[in-house]
Amino acid sequence: MTDASPARPNLSNPRVRRTRDRVLAVARELLADVGPAALTYSLLSERGQVTRQTLYRHWPTREALLVDVILESGDGSTYPEPGNDPQTVITAYLHSLRHGLDGPATAGALMALAAQADRDPEAANTLATISEDRHQALNRLLEPSGLQMTADDFAQLVGPVMFRRFISRQPVTDAAIDTAVSQWLTSRRAGAD
Amino acid sequence: MTDASPARPNLSNPRVRRTRDRVLAVARELLADVGPAALTYSLLSERGQVTRQTLYRHWPTREALLVDVILESGDGSTYPEPGNDPQTVITAYLHSLRHGLDGPATAGALMALAAQADRDPEAANTLATISEDRHQALNRLLEPSGLQMTADDFAQLVGPVMFRRFISRQPVTDAAIDTAVSQWLTSRRAGAD
Amino acid sequence: MTDASPARPNLSNPRVRRTRDRVLAVARELLADVGPAALTYSLLSERGQVTRQTLYRHWPTREALLVDVILESGDGSTYPEPGNDPQTVITAYLHSLRHGLDGPATAGALMALAAQADRDPEAANTLATISEDRHQALNRLLEPSGLQMTADDFAQLVGPVMFRRFISRQPVTDAAIDTAVSQWLTSRRAGAD
Amino acid sequence: MTDASPARPNLSNPRVRRTRDRVLAVARELLADVGPAALTYSLLSERGQVTRQTLYRHWPTREALLVDVILESGDGSTYPEPGNDPQTVITAYLHSLRHGLDGPATAGALMALAAQADRDPEAANTLATISEDRHQALNRLLEPSGLQMTADDFAQLVGPVMFRRFISRQPVTDAAIDTAVSQWLTSRRAGAD
DNA sequence: TTATAAACGAGACGGTACGTCTTGTCTTATG
DNA sequence: CATAAGACAAGACGTACCGTCTCGTTTATAA
Numbered sequence: 001m002t003d004a005s006p007a008r009p010n011l012s013n014p015r016v017r018r019t020r021d022r023v024l025a026v027a028r029e030l031l032a033d034v035g036p037a038a039l040t041y042s043l044l045s046e047r048g049q050v051t052r053q054t055l056y057r058h059w060p061t062r063e064a065l066l067v068d069v070i071l072e073s074g075d076g077s078t079y080p081e082p083g084n085d086p087q088t089v090i091t092a093y094l095h096s097l098r099h100g101l102d103g104p105a106t107a108g109a110l111m112a113l114a115a116q117a118d119r120d121p122e123a124a125n126t127l128a129t130i131s132e133d134r135h136q137a138l139n140r141l142l143e144p145s146g147l148q149m150t151a152d153d154f155a156q157l158v159g160p161v162m163f164r165r166f167i168s169r170q171p172v173t174d175a176a177i178d179t180a181v182s183q184w185l186t187s188r189r190a191g192a193d
Numbered sequence: 194m195t196d197a198s199p200a201r202p203n204l205s206n207p208r209v210r211r212t213r214d215r216v217l218a219v220a221r222e223l224l225a226d227v228g229p230a231a232l233t234y235s236l237l238s239e240r241g242q243v244t245r246q247t248l249y250r251h252w253p254t255r256e257a258l259l260v261d262v263i264l265e266s267g268d269g270s271t272y273p274e275p276g277n278d279p280q281t282v283i284t285a286y287l288h289s290l291r292h293g294l295d296g297p298a299t300a301g302a303l304m305a306l307a308a309q310a311d312r313d314p315e316a317a318n319t320l321a322t323i324s325e326d327r328h329q330a331l332n333r334l335l336e337p338s339g340l341q342m343t344a345d346d347f348a349q350l351v352g353p354v355m356f357r358r359f360i361s362r363q364p365v366t367d368a369a370i371d372t373a374v375s376q377w378l379t380s381r382r383a384g385a386d
Numbered sequence: 387m388t389d390a391s392p393a394r395p396n397l398s399n400p401r402v403r404r405t406r407d408r409v410l411a412v413a414r415e416l417l418a419d420v421g422p423a424a425l426t427y428s429l430l431s432e433r434g435q436v437t438r439q440t441l442y443r444h445w446p447t448r449e450a451l452l453v454d455v456i457l458e459s460g461d462g463s464t465y466p467e468p469g470n471d472p473q474t475v476i477t478a479y480l481h482s483l484r485h486g487l488d489g490p491a492t493a494g495a496l497m498a499l500a501a502q503a504d505r506d507p508e509a510a511n512t513l514a515t516i517s518e519d520r521h522q523a524l525n526r527l528l529e530p531s532g533l534q535m536t537a538d539d540f541a542q543l544v545g546p547v548m549f550r551r552f553i554s555r556q557p558v559t560d561a562a563i564d565t566a567v568s569q570w571l572t573s574r575r576a577g578a579d
Numbered sequence: 580m581t582d583a584s585p586a587r588p589n590l591s592n593p594r595v596r597r598t599r600d601r602v603l604a605v606a607r608e609l610l611a612d613v614g615p616a617a618l619t620y621s622l623l624s625e626r627g628q629v630t631r632q633t634l635y636r637h638w639p640t641r642e643a644l645l646v647d648v649i650l651e652s653g654d655g656s657t658y659p660e661p662g663n664d665p666q667t668v669i670t671a672y673l674h675s676l677r678h679g680l681d682g683p684a685t686a687g688a689l690m691a692l693a694a695q696a697d698r699d700p701e702a703a704n705t706l707a708t709i710s711e712d713r714h715q716a717l718n719r720l721l722e723p724s725g726l727q728m729t730a731d732d733f734a735q736l737v738g739p740v741m742f743r744r745f746i747s748r749q750p751v752t753d754a755a756i757d758t759a760v761s762q763w764l765t766s767r768r769a770g771a772d
Numbered sequence: 773t774t775a776t777a778a779a780c781g782a783g784a785c786g787g788t789a790c791g792t793c794t795t796g797t798c799t800t801a802t803g
Numbered sequence: 804c805a806t807a808a809g810a811c812a813a814g815a816c817g818t819a820c821c822g823t824c825t826c827g828t829t830t831a832t833a834a
Contacts, residue, residue: 131361159352168324517747545738554710
């Protein structure tokens, strides 16, 4: 049994770590500057003081790079605080989501993945995983309130925000977020009756 | 002052029309076969019995081609019938939307646009226009019922479907559609109180 | 039946001719300057005001390029005059051969071919063809004298010169040439007895 | 004064010896299998159970490796017996030479050296040395006969064989060898008159 | 017998070249 | 004389080797 994929650099090696972090930082910059389509390995290599070959060693596929960019979205934008009042928590969550999608780096990487997900199962998987992550993150914030969301609920809340941001291209206003939250809460209360 | 854009072929010329339609048909096939990223002018020219030059004349930019593909989505998938019962109409509409996004041609082109919309105002505009089109289409279907939707409403309904289809990558089940519709109706009725 | 090899540029096209001649000239220069091993398509492209892609179109393989360099050895070094006296003609021929192998361009290309001929039948063929060419050229020079050489004779004459030039790396002196010629003539006369 | 070249492994160390011999054996195999151009350090390292680094330690340059391969041509092909009759001895010698050049390992290495000798004085030297070696070896075989060859004589005999083998690419037949030998003997006798 | 020096394995890295692909422009011959 | 065929420049792709550089580990020799 030969090794199918040639083994990516060992992250416990500090040199490797250094290289990787530096490149990811530059990648984020470039993603914001030139967009995902123009984020070529050629460009990244010359801006990142690194050889193209090194990029391939770390991220055999451009998609792998995008994943790392999204997952370790280096802006340190933190999630809001957990809390007892669902409406407050959810609203704060959607605000933070909106903020996370404002910077063109993460948003660009996300759409790049989405664009190829229909043909690239790995990209599709990654998207699913990311969604699930964010879903669980919200549930953790909601824990003190005793409320938990299903995937359906999550789609119901986040979908409208995403739709405005990426498809209909209308600004995601505070009002729009409020609408989404209150609609969901209303219908939920009604359903509970 | 030189002419910035060299004038695209005159659509009233039947020969032009023929060429254009033939190419668009092939483009749709290829879009389904190989995906938007692999839909190159080179490939399209050889499959479409046309010179690359001709493609450039018709669609100076790849994005222009994608727009035409989306707008004239040739599958003949028709909208549902208008009707008096909002719930029925809306549900039928979402079903047809889901169906339209099942074929990988339109969906692929759509995401390709979305991926570059952050950097390409024209793509962004196109997306906005398309969204608005579909929004108005729904409103036309709803006319008999006397009900009309705001952009907010539309996002609230369509967003969750899109989110599942393109981001969280869960199947868009009938149940999910029902949930979206009933939530929206419920909250609406509650708001009307 | 698909076209296996993508068809090389049409030499009757003047643009093609121009490009080709320019590149071959530069190739000869570089061959002399840096040797056959360092004559990369990359280097050739940048010195020749030409894209790498263009080089590949003209000479799909580096060997094809070397062949053209050898066959159209542009130095215009002419063969000597035909004549009645075999000894004079043959000696003159070997002098011109030596001169042709002095310039590092042709000699380098020749050895490059020889080095890969054991594994590359095309290279082997090319070498055989070139040898045969030179053999016939000599016979043409000898026609007035009524004498003709077999392949054996040719090897007997040219071999020692090649050996000194490429293997034993001794200078090919006038004396060495005289020895080769007179040995061959002597033994020939002896054999005729 | 820093040490220009980092000192190659000490051959008196048995571990070194082991490594070296093992690698050379593999190198010979590979040379026959894939030819000199494809005998990369990468390939050699993985086939030879050895790191690339180790190869560089032993043979700082690929050429140094080829020299070792040629000089210690491990096939154990022995020279023929010395004897009194020059014709017999010389013929036997040329047969053994032909045999030595039949196996693609030595022949390939030899031409690889020849191809770079014009630009690499070390390669040129090595070739000269090797030639001289073989020349002296023949003279040793001829000692019982009282006959000795000059470098000129040697070139006159060996050149035609080499030429057929490497340049004109005709088979080196027994007849060709006989011709070479008898021509040389004839002219020699004639010259002695 | 244990240091100590050398050889070695493992593998990251900056380079350079490869052969291929698509793009947009430009040239040429032809119908 | 307008247009197809296709040559070309530009530049990214993914891969292969190269030569160099750590850093641990093993082996051999010498104290």
